[in-house]
Amino acid sequence: MKTTEIVIFTILFLVVSGMGFLAARWRRPNDLASLNEWGLGGRSFGSWITWFLIGGDLYTAYTFVAVPALIFGAGAMGFYAVPYTVVVYPMVMLVLVRLWSVSHVHNLVTPADFVRVRFGSPTLALLVAITGIVATMPYIALQLIGIEAVLKTMGLTGDLPLIVAFAILAAYTYQSGLRAPALIAFVKDSLIYLVILVAIIYIPAKLGGMGSVFDAAKAKFDAAGSGGITLNANNQLQYVTLALGSALALFLYPHSVTGILASRNRNVIKRNMSALPAYSLLLGLIALLGYMAIAAGITPIGKDNNTIVPRLFDAMFPDWFAGVAFAAVGIGALVPAAIMSIAAANLFSRNIYKEYVNRNATAAQEATVSKVASLVVKVGAVLCILLIDPQFSIDLQLIGGVIILQTLPSVGLGLYTRWFHRGGLIAGWAAGMAAGMLLLYNISNPATDHAHFGGSAFPLAQLGFDTKITVYAGFLALIVNLVVAVLGTFVARAFRSSDGPDGTRPEDYFADQGDPRVHELETTAPAA
């Protein structure tokens, strides 16, 4: 047990929890009992809040723990997180403002809502909603792994601390909705920036400079005969397709969309596309902690590489600052876990409950269902970690990235074109899912003792090519999806199969705050 670390961690954790409960009063709405308020924070967040919220949402505790772990184990390949988070913002900038506009004109809360109104197909919307829920669940579970890695390093074993942490989180999310993570994100990100800036200056200085850090890493990979501090001829395509595929998938995740729709107007989103890369820089620096751990001779607890960063902090920092660093990771898990559970709950209440159970649900009923669903989602995540091998959650999250990508044709391309037939999109989704599962099933990884679902790098040799080159499985599955969606659309047209009505008009995609078509919400929150 490390008393100083535990005391600092506990104090910061409790302060943040108090903020979570008080958040219900922040930018006080007349009534929290609607999804616009509970689930989207009144749709009124300005540039700063949006920056903290989306930053805290996308760059999760798990990311901060897992990316250095990947670098520690495999080297340069793990750095894909940097190009991934560089290309994503310029790529989605113009797409997201369209999504914002159409969502505000039609009062949409989830990506599946959009598909429902655009393609007039409850079935397609249901598929998109289920895909979103299934992809998000293991992601929430992974946040627990981030907390667990920290608790383990402090010598706190057993399940109780983890359960307490998540119970507190569940309680204030239930009460305050999206306002809770938005407020907590300020603390979380300030702590993370502080810790990383100190780490990136202090630790290399103790290890003899960045040059010797990289030399130590190179020596380790050379001795092991695998990995390396640059890419080799066989994994470059995997590096590029993984970065691009992950970037395409990022804003298809329901929790990312929640952050976007909570912002006040189109300018806020555009501005954030140039401000969010600050987190990418942070992530790039954090990634290098993996090499610093090699140079410092850090060993993981057991076989769990995710403990590398906490162990490095523990070894390098004085106890009190290690406590601050651990709190940063622990709190860092709460923000995304809260937003993800809200997003998954909204999908359930809007696209399953309202569509199939109670068509005439009032706004208050929707909000109540979402609140309860958010609790169920979190209990499920805790059970996942406690009852099943955590490795299972990691595998599931890997699958999650591949399956969420299969909603790209209907959600992403759907924002630009109504050319696809709903039948073609459904066929494409099914084909992409099947292909993705098949590819992942056939990836083995001797290092983690996996015969199947061993990673995302699919060896092209398995398709009969005489090469050692690997490619991101999600990318191949998306190509299958697109080809089938196009062919399916031609077939559906040829048979004159009836297509759903498009509930949107071209000008809906350009509406902005102040436009009479945009729903103004009744809120006493100040406009600024």
Add this chain to the structure above:
Amino acid sequence: MTTPRDDRRRSPDYSPLNWLLLLPVVIPLVPPLFNAVEPRLFGVPLFYWLQLAFIVLGVTTTTLVYRATRRNR
């Protein structure tokens, strides 16, 4: 608030500057540009410092596009 659409084929979001956004999407996905150790910068291999520098490219282009296309209310 909304500008009248006199040109029906061109969306109100269109700006020639939008093409700039292609640079930070394409360049970071070309490994031959950065897959090397030398030249180092403060001991950091090219692979790492150049990819971190691409963040600046992304910020610059998105800022330019935002400034050129933001709507004044």
